[in-house]
Amino acid sequence: MADSGVGSGVAGPVLGTPDSxxxxxxxxxxxxxxxxxxxxxxxxxxxxxxxxxxxxxxxxNPDVMTEVIAFQVGGPSSITITFQAHKAADRAAVCRLRATDTDHVEVGTRDVTLPAGQADVQLTERLETSARATSGHVQYCYLVQ
Incomplete structure (x- = not known):
């Protein structure tokens, strides 16, 4: 039988083993x-x-948590916002109320001071606006000394 030449005479792998x-x-x-x-x-x-x-x-400041309960548009020049705030009872806070129109353009703002002595405060505030407002919200609140 003739030797085909493939694999003949090779004792191990051509590329070697890991030990090599x-x-x-x-x-x-x-x-x-x-x-x-x-x-x-x-x-x-x-x-x-x-x-x-x-x-x-x-x-x-996450120390003052707020929630808008309701807002009512009072014509082309005002809006009434009812909101609730939870804060430390021994500290006063300042909240900024904001009114916007249909294009989300600010048409009125007002800063409201929440007195010390109560932890949960619910207020109803009226904002004067430069144009007809379609929504009102609490933009931010922070504690004061």
Whole structure:
């Protein structure tokens, strides 16, 4: 029988086995890779903390929680807003009420002071507007000394 030449005389794999190659530690080695992962982890933690701060500061002071109960348009030059605020009883707060028109353009604002002594305050306030308002809301509230 004739030898076809394929696979004849080959004692093992052509490219070798894993034992044929010397151990290479890699580009950084085990210690360098751990340091790189640690630096990346610290960077991600700092970025997440910064993002959390930005999101909290964009919302304003979360120590005063507000909810608009109702608003009633009183003609082309005023709106009445009824809202409730929850805050620390021993602190006063200032809330900005805002009226907008159909294009969401601000047509009136007013700052209202919530006195110290009550934690839950419900107020009904009238805003003068420069044009007919279609909605009213509490833009923000913050505690004062």
């Amino acid at each position: 190659f010397p151990d290479r530690p890699g580009r950084f080695g085990r210690g360098g890779r751990s340091i790189a992962f640690l630096i990346i982890g610290i960077f991600i933690a700092i970025a997440m903390g910064g993002w959390g701060y930005v999101m909290m500061s964009a919302k304003g």
